[in-house]
Amino acid sequence: MDTDNPLGRFLRARRALSSPQDSGLPPSGRRRVPGLRREEVAVLSGVSTDYYVRLEQGRERxxxxxxxxxLARALGLDEDATAHLHRLAHPASATGRAPGRDERVNPTLLNVMRSWxxxxxxxxxxxxxxxxxxxxxxxLFDGHTHSADLLRLVFLDPRAREFYPDWDQVAAATVAALRAGTATGTDDPRLVETVGELCLKSEEFGRLWARHDVRRKTHESKRLRHPLVGELRLDYETLTVNSTPGQQLVVYHAAPGSTSEQALALLGSLTASGAERAPSPHPAPEH
Incomplete structure (x- = not known):
């Protein structure tokens, strides 16, 4: 985890992924390091090399x-990554919310979800x-070892690659969304523990986490291969829950008249008989 110098680690990771050609730099022969050199980022950013080195080393924060x-322009960062860089450079003060408050879902929202x-x-x-x-x-996610944890479902569930036909794309998007949703994460011991566990258990997670990609979970089309109804192609939209910062409401839907809409209706009919209940405010224990 980036507990000591998150700003410096982010800059180093994104510098290594930046292309000199995309930055408009002339060819300079064989390069010993991938991406841009420190002095090149400094020139592109209009700061001294010494100042940029101090940023990466954590001596200037x-x-x-x-x-x-x-810096964002020099590294070719998109909107989400630029916003993340601003958060790392100017972290907000602690909100003072009680531990676990971000895990309690508003009862009104639960009632709305139940009506869908x-x-x-x-x-x-x-x-x-x-x-x-x-x-x-x-x-939709039933039957997996980690149905109640989408991060662990992607990287630790033995059937994840079967469930997600486009697993590589899903894995990259999941890690980038985790980065975007947790900012630095240095004040969240559970996140530190989770990242440490996944880095040990999943080589793919460790590689993606080291890239420092940042992308909010917004809207996208996703393929799922469900054990009961087969393949589904669903669009999802992610909405911020304003009553509880940090929470996101994710709503899935299929294109009207599509085979995925029929499969989703079949899944609903298969589960309706024994599932007329309110949504649980907390995930069921995993087995």
Whole structure:
């Protein structure tokens, strides 16, 4: 985990992934390091090499907003990664919320989700754990070792690659969303523990975490291969839960008239008889 110098580690990781050609730099022969050199980032950012080195080494931790914007341009960062860089350079003060508050789901939201009989819906916490679901949302991910934890489902569940036909894409997006949702993570011991566990148990997670990609979970099309109804192609939209910062409501839907819509309806009918219940405010214990 990036507990000592998250800003420096982010800059080093993104510098290594930056292309000199994309940055408009002339060819310079054989390079001993991947990506940009420190002095090249400094020139592109309009700062001295010494100042940039101090940023990477953690001897300078509060660059101005202007410098942060210049660094983002030099490294070719997109909107999400630039916002993340700003958070690392100017971390917000602690909110003072009680531990576990971000895991309690508003009862009104639970009631709304319960009324969506044809729409799978989940509430995710900042570490991508499933805090609540409606009946169809539970059925969509049912049967996995880590159904209540989408991060562990992707990287530790033995059937993850079968469930996600586009596993590589899903894995990269999941890690990038974890970065975006947890900022530095240095004040969350459970996140530190989770990342440490996954780095030990999953080589793929460790490689992706080291890239420092940042991308919010917003909307996308995703393929799932469900054991009961076969392959589904679902679009999802992620909405911020304003009543509880850090929570996200994820709503899935299939294109009207598609085979995925028929499969989703079949899944609903298969689970309806024994599933007329309110969505659980906490995930069921894993077995």
């Amino acid at each position: 509060r660059p101005s907003a202007q410098v942060v914007r210049a 009989h044809r729409t799978p819906a989940l509430v995710l916490g900042p570490r991508l754990t499933v805090l609540a679901h409606n009946t169809l949302g539970a059925a």
